[in-house]
Amino acid sequence: MRLLSCVQGLEYKIIKGDIDNDVTGVAFDSREVKPGYIFVAVKGFKVDGHDYVKKAIENGASTVIISRPIDIDYITHQAIIEVADTRVALAYIASRYYGEPTKKMNVIGITGTNGKTSISYFIKSLLDTLSAKTGVIGTMGTWIGNQKIDTPNTTPESLTLQQIASQMVEADVEYCIMEVSSHALDLHRVSFCHFDSGIFTNLTPDHLELHKDMTQYYRAKEKLFYMTEKTNIINIDDLYGKKMYDTLQEKSDVQCLSYGLKSNADVWAKDIEYTAEYSLYTAVTPQGEIPIRVNIPGEIYIYNTLAVVAWAISEGIEQKVISSGIEALKGVKGRFETVYQDNDYKVVVDFAHTEDGLEKALDTLRQFVKGRLLLVFGVYAAPGLIGLDKRTAMGKVAAQKSDFAFITSDNPKEQDPVQIIEDVVTSFKQYSKNYVTVVDRKVAIEEALESMKPGDVLLIAGKGHETSQVVGKEDIPFNEAEIVKSKMKVIRKDK
Numbered sequence: 001m002r003l004l005s006c007v008q009g010l011e012y013k014i015i016k017g018d019i020d021n022d023v024t025g026v027a028f029d030s031r032e033v034k035p036g037y038i039f040v041a042v043k044g045f046k047v048d049g050h051d052y053v054k055k056a057i058e059n060g061a062s063t064v065i066i067s068r069p070i071d072i073d074y075i076t077h078q079a080i081i082e083v084a085d086t087r088v089a090l091a092y093i094a095s096r097y098y099g100e101p102t103k104k105m106n107v108i109g110i111t112g113t114n115g116k117t118s119i120s121y122f123i124k125s126l127l128d129t130l131s132a133k134t135g136v137i138g139t140m141g142t143w144i145g146n147q148k149i150d151t152p153n154t155t156p157e158s159l160t161l162q163q164i165a166s167q168m169v170e171a172d173v174e175y176c177i178m179e180v181s182s183h184a185l186d187l188h189r190v191s192f193c194h195f196d197s198g199i200f201t202n203l204t205p206d207h208l209e210l211h212k213d214m215t216q217y218y219r220a221k222e223k224l225f226y227m228t229e230k231t232n233i234i235n236i237d238d239l240y241g242k243k244m245y246d247t248l249q250e251k252s253d254v255q256c257l258s259y260g261l262k263s264n265a266d267v268w269a270k271d272i273e274y275t276a277e278y279s280l281y282t283a284v285t286p287q288g289e290i291p292i293r294v295n296i297p298g299e300i301y302i303y304n305t306l307a308v309v310a311w312a313i314s315e316g317i318e319q320k321v322i323s324s325g326i327e328a329l330k331g332v333k334g335r336f337e338t339v340y341q342d343n344d345y346k347v348v349v350d351f352a353h354t355e356d357g358l359e360k361a362l363d364t365l366r367q368f369v370k371g372r373l374l375l376v377f378g379v380y381a382a383p384g385l386i387g388l389d390k391r392t393a394m395g396k397v398a399a400q401k402s403d404f405a406f407i408t409s410d411n412p413k414e415q416d417p418v419q420i421i422e423d424v425v426t427s428f429k430q431y432s433k434n435y436v437t438v439v440d441r442k443v444a445i446e447e448a449l450e451s452m453k454p455g456d457v458l459l460i461a462g463k464g465h466e467t468s469q470v471v472g473k474e475d476i477p478f479n480e481a482e483i484v485k486s487k488m489k490v491i492r493k494d495k
């Protein structure tokens, strides 16, 4: 592809060299550069890509895109282009280089603090019922049909995202279901993507180490709904959702459908019946009433499936397909997943890793527990006051909503796990004395299982589908379902 055509439409200044040449690829990591590539220098959280320009040129870059002055004395024939923001330029160039693939599929963007993954798998299930070809991009990796591509982020960097989208187009994917994180919106990972629909779930404190406060977090999420071309779907029972819905009514021409549990929403739920394994309800929509069975218990999955119903009716999907597609999903890995159950005990693994998620998971289980509600949890949060706020909030919810907690490690990464636990305990013990601390998460799970009495339910919260624990810089294999299964074998044999 011609370099000129990659940058056409972008505001730029040529610092040096000729830009009427061919490019063989694009990279934002000097280590990935091959002869003839464009290297886009991005300032990251640890290092600045501008410091790797020399390395990129040694590896064969023919063009370098920068946003601040660099030493160019040693550069002989390569083109140096300056732009205001290299993340924007990377997204733009990536989209053009791969032929604007998001224009060629129906792209559904899902954002909000919690519920994105679950909603994406419900939409996938519905589309599977229609035998439509789907691609999924999210926390559980990228899927093109049944082929999995591992991606380090929920929403990948723009270059990776556009490349994945072009692979999806090649594979005849009709619907690309994408979790859109606030990081992605803020860091231009999804800039120049074409979204048909956008879904907003809820906004509660998370990721404040990046966004600093809830207003900025909201501003980041909001961006998605000004990028959509067909429909916006908003949870108006959420305070931020209501604000977004009202603002969109004023400022956007795109169709907007609200959802919620009450009749003031366009799509809402009536006749809800909760059980420990599933819920039943009637979705009331502008196109009539649809009976829904959700095979994951709890109110949050009524919300998540209402979003799916709203999206499906906006697409003109038949009511029968909506019912059967939602019912066809038997569960989502690590989302309220019962990993052990017999007549006496039940153990549930859930990815609840925010104050809101933890509260909702404990509330859901509380309705059906006959004995005690036990909890194993830890908190990963950023250092400093923002991290401390999260630990304090989660400690409080855990103390108020569980009968006994095993406070342990989540993914401590490079922070001191003992200090994290101490911070959680400082908050927890103001509300309850029913806890122990166990730094080793595996030991905490095993001790919790040993302590169970008939009728008790144990919630293991925080890591959900994850299969490793990040301690220091190490990624240690860690599978909670396996730990529970093997420990329960021993416990059952002993009794």
Ligand SMILES: CC(=O)N[C@H]1[C@@H](OP(=O)(O)OP(=O)(O)OC[C@H]2O[C@@H](n3ccc(=O)[nH]c3=O)[C@H](O)[C@@H]2O)O[C@H](CO)[C@@H](O)[C@@H]1O[C@H](C)C(=O)N[C@@H](C)C(=O)N[C@H](CCC(=O)O)C(=O)O
Binding pocket: 028, 029, 030, 031, 041, 042, 043, 044, 045, 046, 047, 048, 049, 052, 139, 152, 153, 154, 155, 156, 157, 181, 182, 183, 184
């Ligand atoms: C904090 C954060 O967002 N970090 C992301 C970021 O890494 P970074 O800023 O540390 O990168 P860096 O090491 O400083 O490098 C800066 C630049 O120099 C370049 N470089 C670096 C070294 C070198 O030798 N040559 C070179 O060119 C790098 O390629 C990069 O372009 O850029 C990387 C490449 O795109 C991301 O994978 C990485 O995400 C990490 C894994 C991460 O944990 N991100 C989280 C915070 C995140 O994005 N989460 C959201 C939300 C998840 C949720 O739903 O809860 C997500 O969408 O995943």
Ligand SMILES: Nc1ncnc2c1ncn2[C@@H]1O[C@H](COP(=O)(O)OP(=O)(O)OP(=O)(O)O)[C@@H](O)[C@H]1O
Binding pocket: 112, 113, 114, 115, 116, 117, 118, 119, 139, 154, 179, 201, 202, 300, 301, 303, 304, 334, 335, 336, 350, 351, 352, 353, 356, 357, 358, 360, 361, 464
């Ligand atoms: N609608 C909801 N409201 C509040 N909490 C929810 C909701 N849906 C899911 N959760 C909680 O959040 C956890 C994560 O759910 P899910 O993976 O669907 O969200 P997510 O937005 O993709 O999260 P992440 O961005 O961290 O991957 C669940 O395990 C559950 O505890």
